[in-house]
Amino acid sequence: MSEQQLIKEILSGNTNAFKILVDRHQGMVFRTAMGFVHSKEDAEDITQEVFIQAFRSLSAFQEKSEFSTWLYRITVNTSINFVNRNKLRRLLIDAGENLKALLNISSDEKNAHQRLESDERNKMVRNAIDNLPEKQRTAFVLSKYDDLSQREIANIMKISEGAVEQLLQRAKANLQKKLSRLQ
Amino acid sequence: MILKMKTEDFIHEVIEKEKQVESNPFLSTRIMSKIVTENAPLNKRVYFFRLLVVAASIALVMRMGVSIGKIYDEHRIDRMALNINDSQMENLIYYMDAAYE
Numbered sequence: 001m002s003e004q005q006l007i008k009e010i011l012s013g014n015t016n017a018f019k020i021l022v023d024r025h026q027g028m029v030f031r032t033a034m035g036f037v038h039s040k041e042d043a044e045d046i047t048q049e050v051f052i053q054a055f056r057s058l059s060a061f062q063e064k065s066e067f068s069t070w071l072y073r074i075t076v077n078t079s080i081n082f083v084n085r086n087k088l089r090r091l092l093i094d095a096g097e098n099l100k101a102l103l104n105i106s107s108d109e110k111n112a113h114q115r116l117e118s119d120e121r122n123k124m125v126r127n128a129i130d131n132l133p134e135k136q137r138t139a140f141v142l143s144k145y146d147d148l149s150q151r152e153i154a155n156i157m158k159i160s161e162g163a164v165e166q167l168l169q170r171a172k173a174n175l176q177k178k179l180s181r182l183q
Numbered sequence: 184m185i186l187k188m189k190t191e192d193f194i195h196e197v198i199e200k201e202k203q204v205e206s207n208p209f210l211s212t213r214i215m216s217k218i219v220t221e222n223a224p225l226n227k228r229v230y231f232f233r234l235l236v237v238a239a240s241i242a243l244v245m246r247m248g249v250s251i252g253k254i255y256d257e258h259r260i261d262r263m264a265l266n267i268n269d270s271q272m273e274n275l276i277y278y279m280d281a282a283y284e
Contacts, residue, residue, distance in 0.1 A: 125197040
């Protein structure tokens with residue numbers, strides 16, 4: 001069944017047809033959310049929020065763009081809102097994780113040190129991605145986590161392909177600068 | 184160039200690791216149940232009916248409380264109570280164990 005037919009079914013009151021759309025796009029929404037929050041639980045919460053929001057505003061979907069493009073837009077907005085809402089909570093979780101890693105260092109010192117170093121490096125990469133300006137971050141996540149083409153990203157972000165290319169280049173340069181300590 | 188590649192590798196490694204994380208297999212069921220509970224018009228009716236029943240029950244309990252309160256009459260004298268002989272009642276102490284100790 002095509003997506004247009006499914007949407008008509010849902011709008012005529014067949015709520016169960018929405019499950020087919022959820023099953024089709026759940027992976028992509030989850031992956032994009034992971035790019036923004038780096039946590040399985042938070043990404044699942046965002047996925048749920050995205051589909052509920054999509055269901056509520058399905059009647060407003062005008063089919064000018066593809067359903068997936070529309071859903072990507074909702075996902076990006078919901079993820080950015082989620083990140084802004086939970087900044088303090090994220091800080092506390094990070095602090096807790098650091099403390100836990102330090103306390104675990106006593107057992108099997110060599111392995112623990114290696115693990116700690118690798119965890120620290122991963123955290124630096126995530127922080128560098130998180131600290132990118134909003135547009136650069138969005139373009140970067142859509143490109144790297146969802147393997148979308150510049151054209152698709154341009155459609156989602158409602159900007160030109162050239163602008164996407166520029167955003168990706170700037171994001172890459174920013175990451176190189178922020179992660180120079182790793183080298 | 185080699186050093187630059189290393190940073191890119193680190194980024195790539197982190198992203199690949201995160202891409203391999205899979206969501207809970209019951210996530211779509213969770214989403215659907217949330218949507219159904221939130222949007223089903225029948226459920227809204229049930230919710231209002233439930234609210235109505237709770238309100239009616241509270242009103243009924245209050246009304247019963249007032250009615251029961253009104254039954255009590257301060258000036259009412261029970262005729263049976265007047266016939267009790269106090270001196271006979273006092274004799275009951277002999278039947279209690281404590282009295283022989």
